[in-house]
Amino acid sequence: MHSMWSIVLIDDDRQVLRSMKKAIPWEKLKAACAGEAMDGEEGLRLVEQTNPDIIISDIYMPVMNGLDMISELRSRGYKGKIIILSGYADFEYAIQALRLGVDDYLSKPVTVKTLEAVLNGAIHQLEEELAKEFEQEDLRKKLELYEPFVEKEWLKSLVTGTKTTGEIETFVLRHPQFTSKSHVVMGIEMVRTERVSKISDWNLFRFAVMNVIEEILQKQWTDSSYIQLHSNHAAILLRLPAEEAETQLLEQVRKIGKQIIQYVHQYLHIQLHIGLGQLKHDWIDIRLSTEEAFAALSAKSCPLSLDTEIYRYNSEEKPGQLSNKSMLRTVTFYQEMAEAVRQTQLRRARELISVFIKELAETEHTKPSYLQQIAAEVCTICKYALFETGIVMEDKTDLSEWRQEYSSIVNKDQLEQWLQGKMEWICSYGSMKDNVKHKQVMEFMLEYIHENYAQDITISNLSEKVYISRNYLSHIFRKATGETFNNYLTRVRMEKAKTLILEGKHLIYEVAEMVGYKNVPYFSTLFKKVIGVNPSELIKL
Structure with missing residues (x-):
């Protein structure tokens, strides 16, 4: 100010x-x-x-x-x-x-x-x-603040394949390590034990796991990235010299994987399973390594060693086989759904659900327990996606009712119907969030102006009262009323002055003071501009 x-x-x-x-x-x-x-x-x-x-x-x-x-x-x-x-x-x-x-x-x-x-x-x-x-400076600061977050989102898209090659290429070209090195993906599954099911703050738990793993990676494999995925899954992207042989790689991965499992269990008492995709020499194939890692986790048929829960992708099976692809497809679906919820894109969410259910129908994974698990995980994903936009789901709905509903799902049609209904509810709430907040702010501001028009009111004073920056508050006000704050305040004052003059109980200089002006000529100029006639002319009408 x-x-x-x-x-x-x-x-x-x-x-x-x-x-x-x-x-x-x-x-x-x-x-x-x-x-x-x-x-x-x-x-x-x-x-x-x-x-x-x-x-x-x-x-x-x-x-x-x-x-x-x-x-x-x-x-x-x-x-x-x-x-x-x-x-x-x-x-x-x-x-x-x-x-x-x-x-x-x-x-x-x-x-x-x-x-x-x-x-x-x-x-x-x-x-x-x-x-x-101020707006530009604020935007610059926000960009600086959100840059690491944006980088993580691009990395997540690279690993899960939620964006096209063309979209992702811009990000890749800014990071030479993606074009000069080979890559392998480790899929992380946090096992749903009784202890895990009792954890109330799932987000806090996921971050605790991430912190332990990132600490190990910083010491043992610095050229790596940890990527949070949906609910109980994550991925680790390991980069290594292009000439690295797969046999050497397997031994390195076995060591670090074993260490990750042991440390997470030791410090958090959480059990992890790890799936390992194949080595890829081209960044375009990173998403395939992720697919293979989660297929390995789903099948658990090819352990890397007998002493730890690390599973290799069974390369004897065809990479595109639907039974193995289903788990990665679910991972990608969850990521896309989270993004649709964050952006409150109902049409996009509906399309994603429709396509996912069709693909699900072509696989063997249609057991009621598996369908109910998907519903539960989508519920969790939506909960945290909404939380990121400032909405606490528990404040808006009874989640125990949601659990009762999805516990009775026995086929894919019921799952689709349930998901579509919930998305409509969630997206309508998300799109209302800003409008509700702005509506409350506007109601307060308009009420304040109508009660205090005679005082020296400024947008800066009000911005301190509603904890919104002066610039943004001006933007909200103009958008809601179609005019600037100062113009609106002047109009309120002049309409009030008109009422007082027509009552015939006060002199013009008294009316001017009553609506916040000590300078009578200035008041008269504004009055004519807003009302169309001078105050003295109004008396004669």
Whole structure:
């Protein structure tokens, strides 16, 4: 928030300087005089020293005239507002001044009312420019803040294949390690033991597992990435030199996999199973390694060693075989569903469910227990996807009812019907989130304006009350009302003033004070602008 606007006055007539300094309503404009100068050269030095927000300058002055001074200031990069005040109403000078980026051109003698109105306009422009700067700075900070998150999302897409090759290529090209190295994916399954089922904060539990694993990776395999997937699954992408032989790789993976399983069990008492995809030399095939890793976890038919729960992909089976593909398809489906929920894209969610159910029908995985597990996991995914957008599902619905509902699912049609119904509920809630929040803020603001219009109300004051930035609050207000905060406040004040005048109990200066204006001429100008007639004319009507 800008605390005080600075203005410099430049004129070779000391009497004009004195009159302007006296006439400008400094307090009302929330402005201060940063200095005075009596010629263009002195004015240049003053502006260089003080860098004011607004310059009011004469044109004809000794040593250096106003236009030359402005030209020099603009060439030095001065971006403030410039108001020309001249005794010569000469069209040529006005044209020249406009070319130099002058904001207003006033002819002497200028009335106090005109000077105040022009300064008000300049300050309003400065406020809008400042708000835009804050908005850009805020956006830059947000981008910095969210960059690591965005990187993780791209990495997740690369591993699960939820984006096209063309979409993902931009991300890959920014990271040379994807094009210069080989890759292998480890699928992580957190086993649903009795202990795990008792954990109330599932998210906290997943992050605890991630922290333990990332600590091991930092020491043992730095060129790696841990990727959180849905509910009880995650993936580890291991990168290694392109010339690495698969036999050497298997031994390295066995060691680190065993260490991960042991440490997670030791520190968190959580049991993990690991599936291992095949080595891929091209980044495009990373998603296939993920598919193979989760197929290995699903089948559990090819243990890497007898002393630990690590399973290799059975390469004797055809890679595209549906029975093995089903688990990876489920992983991808969960990721896409989470994204649809976060973006509140109901149509997208419906399409995903429809396609997934069709693919599910072509596999052997249609046992009621498996269908109920999918419903439970989608419920968990939606819960955390909504939580990321600021909605706590338990506050909006009874999840025990959801559990009762999906516990009775026995076929894929019932699963599809249940999923579609829940998505409609979830997405409608998500899309309402901002609107509900904004509606509450707007109700508060409008009520506050109508109750306190006689006070010195600003958008900055209100932004502190509702804990929303001034810039964003201005945006919400304009979007909801179709006008700026200041215009709306003025309109409320003028409508109230109209009512008071028509009552006939108060004098005009009393009405002006009652609606927040001490300056009666300024009040009258605004009144005519909003109502269409002067206050005195309204009395006669």
